[in-house]
Every structure is written in structure tokens, then in C-alpha cells.
Amino acid sequence: MEFEPVIGLEIHVELSTKSKMFCGCRVEFGGEPNTRTCPVCLAHPGALPVMNQQAIRYLARISLSLECSVPEKSIFHRKNYFYPDLPKGYQISQYDQPFAVDGQLHVMLDEKDYRVGIERVHQEEDTAKNIHGGESGRIAGSTYSLIDFNRSGTPLVEIVTRPDIHSPQVARAFLNKLKNTLQYLDVSDCNMEEGSLRCDANISMRPVGDTGLGVKTELKNMNSFKHLEKGLTQEIIRQTELLKNGEKIVQQTVHFDVTTGDISPLRSKEFAHDYRYFPEPDLVPLIATAKFVDGIRAEMPELPEARAQRYMKDLELPEYNAEVLTASRELADFFESVTEKTSASPKSVSNWAMGDLSGYLNSTGEHLATKSVFPEGSNICKLSPENFGNFVKMVDEGIIGVTSGKEVLPEMCKTGKSANKIVKAKGLTQISDQSELEAHIDEAIAGNPGQVEQYRAGKEQVIGFFVGQVMKATRGQANPKLVNELLKKKLSG
Amino acid sequence: MVLSGCRLSWNREYVNLLRLTATEALELMKRGEISSSEFTGAFLSQIDRHDDDVFAFLNVTGESAREEAAAIDASASGRPALAGLPTAIKDVLCTRGVTTTCASKMLENYNPIYTATCVQRMKDAGIVTLGKTNMDEFAMGSSTENSAYGPTRNPWDLERVPGGSSGGSAAAVAAGECVWALGSDTGGSIRQPAAFCGVVGLKPTYGSVSRYGLIAFASSFDQVGPITKNVRDAHLMLQFLVGKDPLDSTSVEYPVEIPPLEDRDLSGVRLGIVKELVGEGFDSGVMETFSKAVAMLEAAGAEIGEASLPHVEYALPAYYILAPAEASANLARFDGVRYGLRAGDTSGITEMYEETRRIGFGDEVKRRIMLGTHALSSGYYDAYYGQAQKVRTLMVQDFASALGQFDMLISPTAPTTAFRLGEKTGDPLTMYKSDICTIPVNLAGLPAISIPAGLSEGLPVGLQIIGKAFTAPTLLQTAYSAETAIGFGRVSPLIEGQD
Ligand SMILES: [Zn+2]
Numbered sequence: 001m002e003f004e005p006v007i008g009l010e011i012h013v014e015l016s017t018k019s020k021m022f023c024g025c026r027v028e029f030g031g032e033p034n035t036r037t038c039p040v041c042l043a044h045p046g047a048l049p050v051m052n053q054q055a056i057r058y059l060a061r062i063s064l065s066l067e068c069s070v071p072e073k074s075i076f077h078r079k080n081y082f083y084p085d086l087p088k089g090y091q092i093s094q095y096d097q098p099f100a101v102d103g104q105l106h107v108m109l110d111e112k113d114y115r116v117g118i119e120r121v122h123q124e125e126d127t128a129k130n131i132h133g134g135e136s137g138r139i140a141g142s143t144y145s146l147i148d149f150n151r152s153g154t155p156l157v158e159i160v161t162r163p164d165i166h167s168p169q170v171a172r173a174f175l176n177k178l179k180n181t182l183q184y185l186d187v188s189d190c191n192m193e194e195g196s197l198r199c200d201a202n203i204s205m206r207p208v209g210d211t212g213l214g215v216k217t218e219l220k221n222m223n224s225f226k227h228l229e230k231g232l233t234q235e236i237i238r239q240t241e242l243l244k245n246g247e248k249i250v251q252q253t254v255h256f257d258v259t260t261g262d263i264s265p266l267r268s269k270e271f272a273h274d275y276r277y278f279p280e281p282d283l284v285p286l287i288a289t290a291k292f293v294d295g296i297r298a299e300m301p302e303l304p305e306a307r308a309q310r311y312m313k314d315l316e317l318p319e320y321n322a323e324v325l326t327a328s329r330e331l332a333d334f335f336e337s338v339t340e341k342t343s344a345s346p347k348s349v350s351n352w353a354m355g356d357l358s359g360y361l362n363s364t365g366e367h368l369a370t371k372s373v374f375p376e377g378s379n380i381c382k383l384s385p386e387n388f389g390n391f392v393k394m395v396d397e398g399i400i401g402v403t404s405g406k407e408v409l410p411e412m413c414k415t416g417k418s419a420n421k422i423v424k425a426k427g428l429t430q431i432s433d434q435s436e437l438e439a440h441i442d443e444a445i446a447g448n449p450g451q452v453e454q455y456r457a458g459k460e461q462v463i464g465f466f467v468g469q470v471m472k473a474t475r476g477q478a479n480p481k482l483v484n485e486l487l488k489k490k491l492s493g
Numbered sequence: 494m495v496l497s498g499c500r501l502s503w504n505r506e507y508v509n510l511l512r513l514t515a516t517e518a519l520e521l522m523k524r525g526e527i528s529s530s531e532f533t534g535a536f537l538s539q540i541d542r543h544d545d546d547v548f549a550f551l552n553v554t555g556e557s558a559r560e561e562a563a564a565i566d567a568s569a570s571g572r573p574a575l576a577g578l579p580t581a582i583k584d585v586l587c588t589r590g591v592t593t594t595c596a597s598k599m600l601e602n603y604n605p606i607y608t609a610t611c612v613q614r615m616k617d618a619g620i621v622t623l624g625k626t627n628m629d630e631f632a633m634g635s636s637t638e639n640s641a642y643g644p645t646r647n648p649w650d651l652e653r654v655p656g657g658s659s660g661g662s663a664a665a666v667a668a669g670e671c672v673w674a675l676g677s678d679t680g681g682s683i684r685q686p687a688a689f690c691g692v693v694g695l696k697p698t699y700g701s702v703s704r705y706g707l708i709a710f711a712s713s714f715d716q717v718g719p720i721t722k723n724v725r726d727a728h729l730m731l732q733f734l735v736g737k738d739p740l741d742s743t744s745v746e747y748p749v750e751i752p753p754l755e756d757r758d759l760s761g762v763r764l765g766i767v768k769e770l771v772g773e774g775f776d777s778g779v780m781e782t783f784s785k786a787v788a789m790l791e792a793a794g795a796e797i798g799e800a801s802l803p804h805v806e807y808a809l810p811a812y813y814i815l816a817p818a819e820a821s822a823n824l825a826r827f828d829g830v831r832y833g834l835r836a837g838d839t840s841g842i843t844e845m846y847e848e849t850r851r852i853g854f855g856d857e858v859k860r861r862i863m864l865g866t867h868a869l870s871s872g873y874y875d876a877y878y879g880q881a882q883k884v885r886t887l888m889v890q891d892f893a894s895a896l897g898q899f900d901m902l903i904s905p906t907a908p909t910t911a912f913r914l915g916e917k918t919g920d921p922l923t924m925y926k927s928d929i930c931t932i933p934v935n936l937a938g939l940p941a942i943s944i945p946a947g948l949s950e951g952l953p954v955g956l957q958i959i960g961k962a963f964t965a966p967t968l969l970q971t972a973y974s975a976e977t978a979i980g981f982g983r984v985s986p987l988i989e990g991q992d
Contacts, residue, residue, distance in 0.1 A: 039607050043826040045600065045708040046587045046609060048741050078822050080869070082846055089825020145842075147830070276869035278878060281713035281819055283742050 003205040003243060005236045006213060007171050008119075008163035011178060013188045014126060014196040015058045015155040021125040022049030022092065022153055029194050033148035041153035043087035048282050055123065055155035056099075056286065058187040060296040062157055063100030063121045065181055065303060070288050074099045074122075076280040081273060084147055085127040093158075094122035095277045099286065105181070109173045116174050117162035123286075128152035157187075163202065163213065168232035172225050175199055176327075183329040184303050192224050199228055204249070205239045215249040219256055220266075231256035234263050307332060315339060315346040324354050331358065333370035334385060342389025349392050356409050357388070366413070382416030383409075391419035403476040404428040432479040434486070437470070440478070441486055444469040455491050463487055510535035511669030511988050515578050515726040518672055522577050529562035529577025532672070533621050536579045540623070540670045543987050548645050549655075549665035551584050552592055553624035561621040573619030575733060581671035583662045584625040585632050586612050586717070587706040591622075595708050596640035597630045599827045599834050599853035609706020610738045611675065611717045618733045623671050626661030630855045631824065632682055632710040634658050635927040638918055639857045646914070647689060648985035649952055653911040656686030656927075662720045663690040669988035673721040673730060677707055679714045680812055681907075681931025684943035687720055688906035688955020691945045691983060693976075694720045695727045695969075696931075698962045699938030700745045703738030709823040711816035712743075714935045724944060724973040728754055731965060748963050754973045759793040762971055764958075765800025765899035770930045775908040778949030783905045786946035786956050786979050790903075793978035800902050802891040804884065808933040811884035813925060814868045814877050815936075821865030827853060860921065888936040896961050901971055904930045906943040906955030934959055942972045945981040953983075 017027055023040035039047035063070055077095035103118035128149040132142035159178070165171045179190045179197055190197040199222045204214035219235060222228035234256060239249055253266045302310075308322040317325070326332045335353050339346050361368065366381040391412060394400045400408060400423055411422050423429055431437060444466050445452055455462045463484070470483050510532055513521070521527045537555050544550055558579065565577040587593050587605035594600045608616070616622070629639035637645040637660025645660045647653040648668035655664040659676030663686035666674050676683040678696035687694025695718045702717045709715060719730035728751070735747040766787065771780065791797050802808075829835035829849035836848035854862070868877035895902055907927055917924040934941045939962055946956035958975065960968035 039605075042831055044587075044606065044832065045593070045595070045603070045826070046605070046704075046706040047607075048705050050740060050742050080822050080825060082825065082828060084828075084830050084842060087826060087831060088822075089828060090822050274871045276821075276866065276871075276874075278818060278822070278869055278874075281711075281743075282709075 001244075002208045003240050004166055004208045005168075005232070005239075006163045006204050006206055006216075007165035007168075007232065008202045009159075009161045009165065009171060009174065010200040010202070011159045011161075011175070012198040012200075013062070013157045013159065013182060013190070015055050015157060016186075016188050016196075017052055017054045017058065017155050019052060019054075020153040021052050021055055021123070021155040025153065027154050028150075029191075029196070031150060033146070033150060036150045037152070041087070042149055043089075049092060049280075051283060051286070052155060057296060058155070058185070059099055059121065059123050059157055060288065060293065061185045061187055061300060062159070062182065063103065064293070064297055064300060065185055066100075066103035066105055066118045066121060066159070068100035068103030068118055068121055070100045070293050071097070072289065073097065073285050073287055075285045076123075076283045077277045078280050080276045083127070084145065085130045085152070087128065087149065087152060091124060091127070092280055092283070093124035098122035099288070105174065105177060107170060107173045107177050109170055114165075114170050114173070116164045116170075119160045119162050121157060121159050124156045124158060126151050126154040126156045163204075168229040168236070171201065171232055172229040175225060175228060180304060180327060180329055184301055184307075186301055195223070198223065201228065201232060203232060203235055203239070205236070205243055215251050217249065217251065218253045220253055222256070227256065227258055230258075230261065231263070234261055238263050304329075304332075311346075311350075317347060317350055321347065321350040321354065325350055330368050330370055334368040334388075337370065337385040338389045338392075341385050342393065344389040344392040345396060348396050349389065352388070352392050352395075352405075352409070356406055357383070357413075360410050360413050364413075381413050383413045384416065387412055387416075387418050394419055394423070398430055398432055398479050398481070399423075400428060401430040401477055401479065403471070404430065428477060430479050431474055431477050432482055434482070437474075437478055437483055437486055438490075440470045440473045441466070441483070441490055443473065445490060452491065463491070466491070509988070509991060511539055511991055512984060513672065514722045515575075515672045516729055518578060519575070523572065529565045529579075529621060530559065532577060533558050533562040533579045533623070536623060536669070536671055539668065539987075539991065542991075543648075543668055544670060546646060546651055547648055547664050547668050547670070547987070548643055549626055549661045549668060549670055550581070550624045551594060551596065551627050551640075551642055551661070554591060554622060555624075558621050558623050565619060565621065573617065575615065575729075576619035578620050578672050579623050580615060580620040581623050581626045581662055581665040581674035582612055583628055583659050583674065583676050585628060585658075585677050585708050585710075586675060587708065588612055588622070588625065591625065593625065593708070594642075595631050596628045596642060597853065597855070597858070598641045599849075601641075601834060603833050605706075607706065609717075610703035610740060611734050612706065614733050614736075615675070615730075626659070626665055626674060628661055629658035629682075630858050631708070631820070632658040632677060632679055632715075633820070633857050633861055635681070635685060635924055636912070636914075636917065637661060637664075637686070638914065639855055641855055644914055647911045648987045649691060650911065653913055653952070654689065654916075656689035656907070656911060658682040658686075659694075659720060660686045660689075663687050663692055663694065666690065666692045666720050666722060667985045667987075669984070669991065673719060673726050675717060676720045677715060677717050678931075678935070679710050679716075679816060680935050681928040683718050683720060684931050684941060684955065684957060685907045685928060687943045688945075688953060688957075689911040691948075691953030691981070691985065692720055692722060693724055693727050693942065693944050693972075694718065694955075695731060695942045696934065696940060697731060697735065697965060698940040699935075700743055701747055701940075701963070701965070702734045703736075703741040703744045705738055705740040705744075709819075711819040712823060713819060714812075714816055716935075724942070724969060724976045725754060727942065728969045728973070731969070735965075747965075749966060751966050751969075754970055756977070757970075757974060759790055759795035759971065759974045759978065761794070761796070762974075763796045763798065763898075763900045764790065764971075765798050765895055765902045767805070767895070767902050767904045767930075768799050768801050769805045770802075770904035774926070774929075775905060776910065776949070779905050779907070779909060779954050782947040782949045782954040783956065786954075786975075787903070789978045789980075790975055793974065795975075798899060800895040800899055802888070802895055802933060804887040804891050805933050807884045808888055808936055809925060809929055811881040811888075812932045812936060813864065814881035815885065817861040817865030818868045818878055818881075819865065821862045821869065824854075824858065824862055829853075857921070885936050888933055889938075892933075892937045892939060892959075896959075901968065902959040904957050904959075905946070906930055906957040910949050910952035910954060930957055938962065940965055940968050942968060944972050944976050944979070945983070946979060947981065948983065
């Protein structure tokens with residue numbers, strides 16, 4: 001029997017509002033522990049929560065971007081449990097009347113469209129951070145724990161998908177698309193390493209063709225796209241093996257060990273959690289009037305699809321370029337500022353941005369300095385939009401050869417210097433001087449009579465061999481277009 | 494430099510400072526006939542004389558009270574509205590830098606880092622704070638016997654309870670240990686002790702007074718209010734308590750002006766006696782005193798009729814599900830992690846939680862946490878919490894329909910007078926029934942006041958008047974006219990003895 005996986009994701013997004021969800025303390029990553037706290041987020045006796053209006057606007061933006069419907073009234077509940085990082089002994093969250101329901105997000109993967117339903121989007125607050133003492137840094141075996149309440153009460157939005165995902169690859173693509181959307185919405189920095197975007201996955205298997213749902217397990221805190229995909233892949237293998245051996249899946253939370261790739265069940269709790277949800281009496285219901293929702297709709301930032309359309313229409317980018325560029329807010333913003341600040345050809349800029357520049361960023365982990373929010377301590381690439389635009393122009397005008405360009409660009413990223421300076425210092429200016437090139441061409445023709453024969457006999461692709469010879473002789477600095485033209489003339493002559 | 498009392502121009506023999514109401518004292522202070530220092534000193538002396546017996550105060554801040562009074566006396570011009578009034582504050586309200594225990598071991602040495610909004614408003618208006626008053630632990634109780642630090646005694650009879658949970662505040666007013674006091678009312682905690690101690694207690698409409706800094710017992714019921722010697726003082730204090738607080742989402746701007754009280758009778762005022770809250774289960778002495786008072790109201794022009802709250806028998810059980818449910822979550826923060834008591838010698842977090850809460854909470858608090866936790870448990874939620882919410886809705890409807898027929902409703906404030914210490918501690922249910930007349934009002938969030946109706950066997954009986962939401966002006970005017978008609982005019986032996 002063949003099995004297919006059924007996957008649903010729960011994503012937590014920390015909002016990048018100025019202040020916390022229910023108090024005036026600043027939201028910020030890092031900093032001295034317990035410096036951004038007050039009676040409310042420390043849960044001192046008598047302190048009361050007050051809703052952050054900006055967070056609700058962000059929540060509405062997210063809900064609308066996921067095409068959810070927003071009921072007029074939603075309410076907050078208390079979710080009760082004891083843990084040192086939860087100062088009130090309950091988390092203020094939403095339960096059976098969430099802010100938004102029934103949305104969707106489409107994901108493209110290998111030119112296929114996948115629709116993922118969104119079950120609900122709701123508002124809650126983040127916990128504090130436990131720092132466990134002792135050697136392992138984990139709770140088991142620690143001799144003491146410290147708590148940093150700076151994160152306590154940070155606005156958190158939970159997005160729950162329907163179990164519409166059937167492969168780890170689509171799960172990864174979904175999370176990627178969602179992250180990009182959230183970045184376009186300017187509601188979160190979505191930094192997975194720092195925990196501002198966190199993902200849990202529910203996964204079960206069923207025979208192909210079935211429509212029911214099997215027993216599911218939960219993979220907690222998949223803190224990168226890679227881990228999510230790998231973890232799911234491993235869990236699918238584990239569950240499939242169990243099922244094929246006629247064994248039963250146990251509903252539980254499992255842990256994916258990033259270093260070994262092993263899946264192991266978390267220590268099973270003695271009894272299931274009973275969160276004793278009840279309506280939060282300290283807050284009044286959240287009323288989202290039609291006017292409010294319309295207002296949010298009107299102020300929605302431009303989303304990737306719309307931006308891609310604009311690039312195709314206004315900047316005449318090919319569809320492929322427009323889509324790849326807008327799939328990353330960072331890249332798209334940078335691209336836009338290059339086209340605003342320089343007269344470089346948008347198409348050439350997009351090609352270099354998608355190609356060599358993206359390659360450089362991926363390999364170094366650096367980020368482009370753009371409008372997009374990046375948390376403190378991010379590795380910022382030194383390349384300025386002006387320098388990048390001028391570089392592309394120089395290549396287009398033949399001042400720098402493509403091969404040299406590939407050498408110059410990383411240098412620009414590393415040093416922040418202009419292309420001009422680097423090219424001069426390295427002596428990489430392209431040779432477009434006809435007489436100089438002709439000398440090299442003559443040499444190549446004279447030295448390779450056999451290949452000349454072949455060309456003249458009609459094997460025209462041999463011209464590539466001669467171009468290569470000239471490039472070699474000029475250490476890649478010859479203008480390839482000109483070399484081609486001159487070669488054709490000489491060989492046929 | 495202040496020489497208190499040196500500007501006195503009248504013969505002190507004729508005035509007992511302890512008998513002055515806040516309104517009278519303000520006038521005398523404004524005229525310079527008494528100083529705040531002298532006034533404050535009189536209460537501190539009375540506390541010295543009697544509070545070992547009464548134990549109304551958990552913490553007397555005498556030194557800072559004298560300083561505050563001296564500062565008021567020194568500022569000759571621009572006196573704030575309540576300048577120099579020595580005030581007692583229930584220990585459920587946070588006061589920055591002043592130990593706030595909620596009468597619990599859990600917060601024995603807890604020093605709040607901020608001041609409750611309602612206290613701050615009073616302070617801004619110039620009050621002098623005398624100290625923090627005793628109460629049932631976390632405001633859970635009807636006799637102040639649940640204080641972790643020992644019971645408060647009733648100034649009318651030291652063998653009896655002052656009621657609760659604001660027993661310390663009511664006793665302090667009745668014993669002449671302050672001119673007025675702040676209390677809080679979740680199921681009757683202002684009105685019932687006011688009734689037992691022969692003073693006035695007002696529970697404002699839910700949402701009128703900020704709860705920021707009020708240590709929560711049951712958030713959807715809790716409301717801060719005045720405990721005073723007469724209606725005029727309650728009327729005065731209320732104006733400084735009400736108003737929207739940006740720190741409390743459930744607070745609102747008081748929707749109407751609160752005009753001055755007028756000297757008039759009760760002509761044209763329709764009062765409905767709640768028929769379910771008289772008769773069976775009520776002390777005959779209470780009923781007798783209540784009936785006499787009603788006759789006096791009628792004589793003063795009130796139209797008296799019979800009103801009904803058909804579902805009122807379910808109010809008590811519903812309250813004892815909803816309030817503990819909220820309490821079970823509100824008290825979860827007392828976990829030994831960040832402040833307050835932490836049990837020593839424990840291994841691991843779970844044991845620390847359990848031991849801290851075992852030592853830190855008294856029996857009644859534990860009982861209610863368990864009640865509430867159970868009522869919210871999965872599988873029981875609908876049967877308990879869900880049903881109780883329905884009862885709450887029914888109570889709102891009952892009151893709406895009764896208050897459609899009458900301007901206000903009346904009842905005794907409690908079914909008995911002050912009972913003996915220890916009389917009901919062994920039987921929680923009997924104790925809970927002490928709030929049978931007051932709890933329905935909290936379920937509906939309505940305003941109600943208790944004023945003295947008279948004495949029964951030497952003990953005060955309270956008359957409760959219940960109004961529509963946000964109608965403090967008419968409620969207080971009616972209470973004022975009723976107070977005049979009844980003409981109680983008695984003080985506890987502890988004040989009388991100091992004449
Ligand atoms: Zn805070």
C-alpha cells in the first residue's frame with residue numbers, strides 16, 4: 001500500500017510593533033535582560049492588560065493578505081498553565097472566536113500551483129525566555145534557570161493552516177511564501193534564528209486515495225526552512241515504516257534532532273494539558289467594524305504579485321525575472337532602489353541581482369541594506385544601490401567584461417568600493433581596442449591551422465575555440481562581442 | 494514649619510474630631526479652624542487606643558501620614574479638593590513603596606512598584622493616607638476572619654465580626670480610626686461590612702472606577718468604592734474615583750454629571766422591595782428593623798411596592814462558580830518566581846510551586862482556587878461555567894425588568910446582623926449565604942449602596958438600595974433622602990466613649 005503525508009502548519013509570528021501587546025514596554029530583540037518590563041508584563045498584582053492597537057492593525061493586514069474573512073467580533077481567552085516563563089500563569093490568546101478565519105495562500109513549486117487553506121489567524125502574546133544554567137543549556141540537568149522578561153508580552157500572531165499540504169517541499173515553499181508575504185506587509189522581521197518566525201507541523205499518513213485523516217504527530221519549533229523540510233521527511237519515513245509493519249502511530253509530540261537527523265518522542269506527559277480556557281474578563285471584545293477593515297485594506301502595502309506585475313509593465317522585465325525578484329522583499333527593494341537611483345537597464349540589473357548577487361548573499365549569509373527591517377546584528381552587505389547600478393552599466397557598455405564582472409562584484413560587496421576603483425586597481429578594464437585584439441586573433445589563427453581548416457569546411461562552432469584562445473591570451477579581458485566579429489571576418493577571409 | 498492647631502479659634506470641648514464627617518472636616522480645615530495635622534493626629538491616637546483590639550489596620554503609616562498632613566497645612570494656597578482628609582485604604586489596593594499584603598502570607602513583604610489608579614486619584618486630590626486595612630485574604634470571605642494576620646473585630650461589639658471582606662475599612666470608619674476608607678466589592682465586600690458596622694458603603698456600577706492596582710479576585714465583579722460615615726461623604730469620594738483609566742480597558746468615562754445632593758424628601762420615588770430577599774432565612778431582628786426603616790421611607794413620600802427577581806435563588810451558586818473560576822486564574826501569578834513568598838528547600842520547579850502555594854494561601858483561598866479550577870476543567874466547563882454564565886444573563890434580565898417597574902430596588906443588606914467570631918468559620922456554605930442580598934447585584938454589575946437602617950439588639954442593620962447602571966446621582970440622592978428620613982445618627986461605642 002502506498003501512503004501519502006497530510007501536513008498542517010502552525011506558524012507563530014512576532015510582530016514588529018513599537019510596544020508590547022498589552023503594555024507600553026518596547027519590543028526589541030536582545031539587550032540587557034529584564035530592562036524592558038513593567039507591572040503588566042511582569043504580572044505584578046493588580047496590573048491589567050490594554051490592547052495594542054497597532055498590533056491589531058498588523059493582525060488585520062496579515063488576515064487580509066491571507067484572504068481570510070474577519071468576523072465583526074472576536075474575543076480573548078485565558079489559556080491557563082504554570083511555567084516560569086509565563087508570569088500571569090495564563091497566556092492571553094484567542095480561542096473559539098478568533099480574529100480571522102477561512103483564508104488561503106497559493107504556492108508555486110516546479111511550475112505547479114498548490115492551494116493551502118488557512119483555518120484561522122489569531123492574536124496572542126509571547127512568553128518570557130528561560131535560560132537554563134548548567135552545561136547543556138537545556139532544562140534537563142540544569143542546576144538553575146534564569147528568566148528574561150524582555151520578550152514577555154511581545155505581540156504574537158498565530159496562523160493555522162488546514163491539513164492541505166502533502167509534501168515536505170510544499171511545506172517549505174509555503175513557509176517561504178508566507179515569510180515573504182509577512183515581510184512585504186511590514187509586520188515582522190521574520191527572523192527564524194531569533195525566533196520571530198516559528199513553525200510547528202502536524203503530520204499524519206494515509207493510503208493514497210483516502211480522504212480521511214490518520215493519527216498525527218507534532219513536530220515542534222522547526223527553526224529553519226531546511227529543518228522543516230528535513231524533519232518532515234524523516235517523520236514521513238518513520239511513520240511509513242511503522243504503518244507498513246502494521247504498527248500504530250501514537251499521537252504525540254516528536255523531536256527532530258538537527259545534528260543526527262533522528263526523530264524521537266518527547267518525554268510523554270503524565271496527563272494531557274487542560275488549559276481551562278475562559279473569556280478574559282480584563283479585556284473587552286475586539287470589534288472589527290467594516291470601516292476598520294476597509295481602512296486596513298486601503299493601507300495594505302503592495303504584495304509580491306502586484307509588484308511583479310508592475311515590474312513587467314513599467315520596467316519591462318520578463319515574467320520570470322519579475323517573479324524571482326519579488327519572491328524576496330529584500331532583493332526586490334534593492335532592485336527598486338537601483339533602478340530609482342541609476343540609469344542602469346532594469347533587465348540587466350535584475351539578471352545580475354538574481355544571479356551573481358544572490359549567489360554571493362547565499363554563500364555569505366549577508367543581507368542587503370534596504371527598507372526591509374532587519375534585526376540588530378544582522379550581517380549587512382556593503383554593496384550600495386548606486387555602485388551596483390553603475391557596475392551593471394559598465395558591463396552593459398563593454399567597459400568591463402562579463403567574466404571580469406564576476407570577479408569585481410563580490411569585491412564590491414566585501415569592500416563597499418565602486419566598480420571603477422576595483423577595475424582600475426586590478427587592471428580589469430575590457431580590451432576593446434581593435435588593433436590589440438587583431439594581434440591576438442592573428443596569433444591564434446596562425447597557431448591552429450587544423451581548426452582553421454575545420455571552420456572553413458563549414459564547422460562553424462569551432463569559432464568558440466578561437467574565442468577561448470583569445471580570452472586566454474588576454475586573461476579574460478577581451479571584449480567577446482568584438483572578438484567574435486573580428487574572428488568571423490578573418491576566418492572567412 | 495507648621496504649628497498644628499495653633500490657629501484654632503473655637504472651643505474644642507464641643508467638638509469630637511472623630512465624629513466629624515469628611516465633608517464637615519474639609520469645611521473646618523478650609524476655614525482654618527482645624528489643621529490636617531491635628532485631624533490626622535486625632536485618628537492616630539484613636540488607632541493607638543483601640544486598634545490592638547479592633548485590628549482594623551494591617552499597617553499604620555503614621556509617620557508619613559503626619560508628613561503628608563504637615564505638607565498640606567504648610568501649603569496655604571491652592572488646597573486640592575480633598576486636602577488633608579485622613580483616609581484608610583484596603584490592603585487589596587497597591588500603594589507604591591508601602592507593603593501591600595492582601596492579608597495573605599503570600600505577599601507578606603510585598604512592596605508594590607506602582608500605586609493603584611483610584612488611590613492615586615485620591616492622593617492627587619490631597620488625602621492623607623493613614624495605612625492599609627485588614628480584609629479577608631485576597632478579598633475572599635464575609636467576616637475578615639480569613640485574614641492571614643488575624644481577624645478584625647466589630648467596633649459595636651468586639652466579640653463579633655465586622656463583616657467582610659472590607660471588614661478592616663468598615664471597622665476603621667466605625668471605630669473613628671479614619672474619616673473614611675476605600676473598600677472593594679466583589680460579592681458584597683463593601684456593603685455587607687458597612688451594614689455590620691453601621692456605616693455607609695457604596696459599590697459603584699462595574700466599570701465606573703479603575704481596577705488598575707486593585708489586586709484581582711474576580712475581575713468581572715470587582716469594583717472599588719467608598720466606605721464612609723454618611724451618604725454625603727460617599728457622594729464626595731465617588732466623584733474622585735470615577736472616570737476612564739487608560740490602564741483599565743473595562744473602565745469607562747462616567748456618562749453623567751454627579752450633581753450636588755439636595756435636601757428633599759422621597760416624593761415620587763418608586764422603591765421595590767425584592768420579595769425574594771426578605772422573609773425566610775432572615776433574622777427577625779433584621780426584618781423588624783428593615784420594616785421600620787421602610788415605613789419611614791414611605792412616610793417621607795416614597796412609593797413602596799413589591800418587586801421580584803425570579804432567578805435570584807441561582808445567583809449564589811452561579812457566583813460561586815464564576816468568581817472562583819476567575820480567581821483560579823487571577824491567583825496563578827502567585828507562584829514564587831518573581832515576588833512575594835517563595836518556599837525554600839524545594840527541588841525543582843513543580844515542588845517549588847506546590848510548596849509556595851501550600852504555605853502561602855489560606856484554606857478559603859485554596860478552596861476557591863480548587864472550585865474554580867474544577868469548574869473550568871475540560872468536561873465540566875459547560876455544566877458549570879457555561880450554566881453560571883446563563884444565570885448571570887438571567888440576573889441581568891431580572892434586574893432590567895424589576896428596574897423597569899421601579900426607580901430603585903431595596904432589601905436588607907444582609908440576612909443577619911454581625912455574627913460572633915468563629916460562628917460560621919466551620920461551615921463555608923452558611924458563610925457564603927451572608928452575601929445572599931448583595932451577590933445578585935454584582936452579577937448584574939449594578940450600583941448599590943448600604944446605609945444604616947437602625948439597630949437590632951444593639952447591632953446595626955443595613956438597608957440596601959440598588960439602582961440602574963450608571964445612575965449614581967439618583968441612587969445617592971435617594972440614599973441621602975432615605976438617610977435623612979431614617980435619622981440613624983448613631984456611632985459605635987468606641988467613638989462615643991471618646992466624647
Ligand atoms: Zn511591560
